[in-house]
Amino acid sequence: MKVIEYLEKAKRTLISFEIIPPLRGGDINQLFSVIDELIKLKPPFIDVTSHAAEVYYEETPTGIRKKIKRKRPGTIGICAAIKNKYNIDTVPHLLCRGFTKEETEDALIELNYLGIENVLALRGDDTSYKKPIPLGKTCNEYAVELVQQIINMNNGKYLEEDLLDAKPTDFCVGVAGYPEKHFESPNLKTDLFYLNEKIKAGAEYIVTQMFFKNEHYFNFVKKCREFGIKVPIIPGLKLITSKSQLKTIPKEFHIEIPDELTEEILASKKENVIDIGVEWAYKQCEELLNNNVPAIHFYILQNVEPLRRLIKKLNYNI
Numbered sequence: 001m002k003v004i005e006y007l008e009k010a011k012r013t014l015i016s017f018e019i020i021p022p023l024r025g026g027d028i029n030q031l032f033s034v035i036d037e038l039i040k041l042k043p044p045f046i047d048v049t050s051h052a053a054e055v056y057y058e059e060t061p062t063g064i065r066k067k068i069k070r071k072r073p074g075t076i077g078i079c080a081a082i083k084n085k086y087n088i089d090t091v092p093h094l095l096c097r098g099f100t101k102e103e104t105e106d107a108l109i110e111l112n113y114l115g116i117e118n119v120l121a122l123r124g125d126d127t128s129y130k131k132p133i134p135l136g137k138t139c140n141e142y143a144v145e146l147v148q149q150i151i152n153m154n155n156g157k158y159l160e161e162d163l164l165d166a167k168p169t170d171f172c173v174g175v176a177g178y179p180e181k182h183f184e185s186p187n188l189k190t191d192l193f194y195l196n197e198k199i200k201a202g203a204e205y206i207v208t209q210m211f212f213k214n215e216h217y218f219n220f221v222k223k224c225r226e227f228g229i230k231v232p233i234i235p236g237l238k239l240i241t242s243k244s245q246l247k248t249i250p251k252e253f254h255i256e257i258p259d260e261l262t263e264e265i266l267a268s269k270k271e272n273v274i275d276i277g278v279e280w281a282y283k284q285c286e287e288l289l290n291n292n293v294p295a296i297h298f299y300i301l302q303n304v305e306p307l308r309r310l311i312k313k314l315n316y317n318i
């Protein structure tokens with residue numbers, strides 16, 4: 001079923017998750033052991049992230065060697081495996097960066113054959129590696145172009161224009177939104193303009209970047225509505241579980257960690273950080289649930305236990 005259908009049919013806030021593929025050479029059974037825990041929380045759908053190739057430099061006896069490696073392949077295979085093993089809908093993330101339009105079309109054809117009906121269309125982060133584009137091929141630069149490509153296929157329009165009897169696909173497309181604005185955007189208004197372009201191109205819902213102050217989400221939703229963006233806006237949340245995240249989260253995701261939370265974590269013993277993270281997320285969830293948000297989307301790492309504690313504390317009967 002499509003994400004938009006789940007959202008439309010839901011009588012109350014849904015809980016969904018996002019997982020990352022294992023490192024190249026990793027064991028899918030480890031991922032299954034995480035999903036075994038997650039399904040107890042009855043998610044209507046699970047997102048699986050996608051990762052483009054990156055550049056690495058390696059010291060060798062003959063000097064520094066540049067290596068190009070796609071660390072976490074397997075998004076489509078994992079989505080199919082989850083659907084097959086657990087009969088849960090999946091949302092593979094698709095990226096512009098690192099993929100030609102032709103590769104994207106092939107990926108969409110595979111997803112269509114697998115009966116996967118949802119995709120989250122993203123530009124992807126700058127991986128410091130710009131894949132050379134083979135002669136005659138093209139790439140989507142911004143997420144809006146990727147949305148357009150998917151919607152074109154939904155209308156039976158493939159890249160090869162004279163395909164005979166091209167069957168339309170039927171994907172539900174989601175896109176990313178940034179309550180604290182995307183880091184490259186000069187201001188929130190400009191970012192909202194481009195977000196609106198993605199919706200006008202046919203995206204049906206938005207999932208937000210994580211935030212630790214609900215005020216950012218509520219303000220973002222208000223501004224989106226003022227802009228004329230009417231689609232559901234799903235808040236993305238993350239549980240802080242270590243002191244080091246006070247540095248890595250702002251660096252990687254360009255978001256604020258509030259004073260109160262920072263001070264509490266800095267003053268605590270490292271074994272107590274998970275308690276603080278769970279308590280903080282609990283307060284965020286309570287307020288979001290009271291405001292009837294369409295779903296709460298959790299960014300998951302490998303450890304599901306803090307999330308289980310949070311859901312139990314919320315007493316959210318699943």
Ligand code: FAD
Nearest residue numbers: 049050093122123124125142143176182185191194207209
């Ligand atoms: P876009 O919508 O293309 O926007 C990127 C920037 O360009 C913004 O500043 C926007 O304002 C601006 N912009 C947009 N269109 C135009 C235009 N036509 N002209 C000029 N400027 C424009 N990354 C991954 O690599 N893999 C993942 O699986 C992944 N999952 C994610 C899931 C969620 C819910 C979120 C919020 C992010 C995720 N990301 C992922 C990160 C994402 O790829 C990065 O944040 C990326 O930098 C921007 O992606 P986007 O789709 O929002 O880009």
